[in-house]
Amino acid sequence: MSKSVLVVGSGGREHALAWKLSQSNDVSKVYVAPGNGGTTLVAENVDISFTDVEGLLNFAREEQIDLTVIGQEAASEAGLVDAFNDAGLSIFGPTKAATLIESSKVFSKDLMSEQNIPTAQYKTFSDATKAFEYIKTRSLPIVIKADGLATGKGVIIPETLEQAEKAIQDIMIDKIFGEAGGSVVVEDFLKGQEVSMHALTDGTNSVIFPPSQDHKQVFDGDKGPNTGGMGVIAPLDWVKPEQISKIQEKVVSPALEGLKKKNSPFIGCLYPGLMLDGQDVNVIEFNARFGDPEAEVYMRLLDCDLYKILSDCAAGNLNPESVKWRDGYAATVVLASPGYPGDYPKGLPITGLEEAEKLDDIVVFHAGTALKDGNFVTAGGRVLNVTATGDTLQNALDKAYEAVKLINFEGMHYRTDIGQRV
Ligand SMILES: Nc1ncnc2c1ncn2[C@@H]1O[C@H](COP(=O)(O)OP(=O)(O)O)[C@@H](O)[C@H]1O
Ligand SMILES: [Mg+2]
Numbered sequence: 001m002s003k004s005v006l007v008v009g010s011g012g013r014e015h016a017l018a019w020k021l022s023q024s025n026d027v028s029k030v031y032v033a034p035g036n037g038g039t040t041l042v043a044e045n046v047d048i049s050f051t052d053v054e055g056l057l058n059f060a061r062e063e064q065i066d067l068t069v070i071g072q073e074a075a076s077e078a079g080l081v082d083a084f085n086d087a088g089l090s091i092f093g094p095t096k097a098a099t100l101i102e103s104s105k106v107f108s109k110d111l112m113s114e115q116n117i118p119t120a121q122y123k124t125f126s127d128a129t130k131a132f133e134y135i136k137t138r139s140l141p142i143v144i145k146a147d148g149l150a151t152g153k154g155v156i157i158p159e160t161l162e163q164a165e166k167a168i169q170d171i172m173i174d175k176i177f178g179e180a181g182g183s184v185v186v187e188d189f190l191k192g193q194e195v196s197m198h199a200l201t202d203g204t205n206s207v208i209f210p211p212s213q214d215h216k217q218v219f220d221g222d223k224g225p226n227t228g229g230m231g232v233i234a235p236l237d238w239v240k241p242e243q244i245s246k247i248q249e250k251v252v253s254p255a256l257e258g259l260k261k262k263n264s265p266f267i268g269c270l271y272p273g274l275m276l277d278g279q280d281v282n283v284i285e286f287n288a289r290f291g292d293p294e295a296e297v298y299m300r301l302l303d304c305d306l307y308k309i310l311s312d313c314a315a316g317n318l319n320p321e322s323v324k325w326r327d328g329y330a331a332t333v334v335l336a337s338p339g340y341p342g343d344y345p346k347g348l349p350i351t352g353l354e355e356a357e358k359l360d361d362i363v364v365f366h367a368g369t370a371l372k373d374g375n376f377v378t379a380g381g382r383v384l385n386v387t388a389t390g391d392t393l394q395n396a397l398d399k400a401y402e403a404v405k406l407i408n409f410e411g412m413h414y415r416t417d418i419g420q421r422v
Helices: 013-023 053-062 072-079 078-085 096-103 105-114 130-138 160-173 241-261 293-299 304-317 353-358 395-405
Strands: 005-008 028-032 065-069 123-126 142-145 184-188 193-194 199-201 207-208 217-219 225-226 231-234 270-275 282-286 328-335 362-365 369-372 375-378 384-391
Touching: 005 013, 005 053, 005 123, 005 304, 013 028, 013 293, 013 304, 013 362, 013 384, 028 053, 053 078, 065 078, 065 304, 072 078, 072 096, 096 241, 096 282, 105 123, 105 241, 105 282, 123 130, 123 353, 130 142, 130 160, 130 184, 142 160, 193 293, 199 231, 199 241, 199 304, 207 241, 231 293, 231 395, 241 270, 241 282, 293 328, 293 384, 328 395, 353 362, 353 395, 362 395, 384 395
Parallel strands: 005 028, 005 065
Antiparallel strands: 123 184, 142 184, 193 270, 199 207, 199 270, 217 225, 231 328, 270 282, 328 384, 362 384, 369 375
């Protein structure tokens, strides 16, 4: 068979998805819209933005794309799946209505409450004075979340009442996150270890991936501001099979049932961010897509045909048994631009990529890169995801850091303590 696939997005996640899809025996052609410098190594880039629904629809029709795979959540929020469904085209991802589980924190918390999904106690507000009155009745630190998508920056965790008052003012009145801050969720602070889980689902059947752990803060020791993610490890031995079953039963299944009840069944990758504290499991949030950089380690560990399982999800007939994993561990270390997560320069030449990829078990997934005169240059905040597999977690980490040493661009920075938290 010679199927063609379109991946929508431009990050390291999309490079990893395109890389794995290109290995499928069924797939003869992979496109990425808009892609990045690295996606050209495994696919053809198409210059269409991921929110250009008409443009993507026309492209998929003209090129007779067999399956479109959404990486970037903004595409689902823009209604890409709804448009493809109407046109009778096959697509992996949730509808705009099902994407609300990620795109509205108020919707998501209310769904959790309706379905008895364990999560921090909360209230939602569209009135700043009432929000602050409530905060005064809770203990500190407290968590304040802008309702809408705010590119991973819409959460503030004040330690004092003065900070909380300022956060409410910033989000709800001065609208530093724009309309995303029209309403807020105020919730109790959870302690513990953050864990990422992913579940692949066709709307009815679902299968859960091994647990993984991202490292959000920019500096070693979990210091500094949050980023899109600085490194990931998987699987996590300390998350026991009983806890994974509990997450399936108490988190994933009820969330999918809840969306079905609302006539918006979820097809795609449901990714709950969780806080684990001893036996306690609480949901921090739901995402409606693969994590980035989680997808990078998952694609290295997946031991089955990605095209087959994603097209089965899209067609509503996923066989959970068909999702298989290789033994061992994977680790990703993110190499970031100078200044990230703040402002950063672009266009810095990158060296050492070929040398790094010559090492055993290394794949470098590109995020913010572009091709300039045949050479890779930086083009974003998170630039590269150096990804290794190994028999042990330490072995995977050692290989990843060995490869990192060979790569360079001016002002490059990365965390040196990925995988050392537990
Ligand atoms: N209730 C909570 N308790 C403790 N930390 C939290 C809580 N909610 C969120 N966080 C922290 O804030 C980060 C961002 O929150 P999240 O809900 O994942 O929003 P987003 O990813 O959309 O920015 C989380 O990864 C976690 O570190
Ligand atoms: Mg999050």
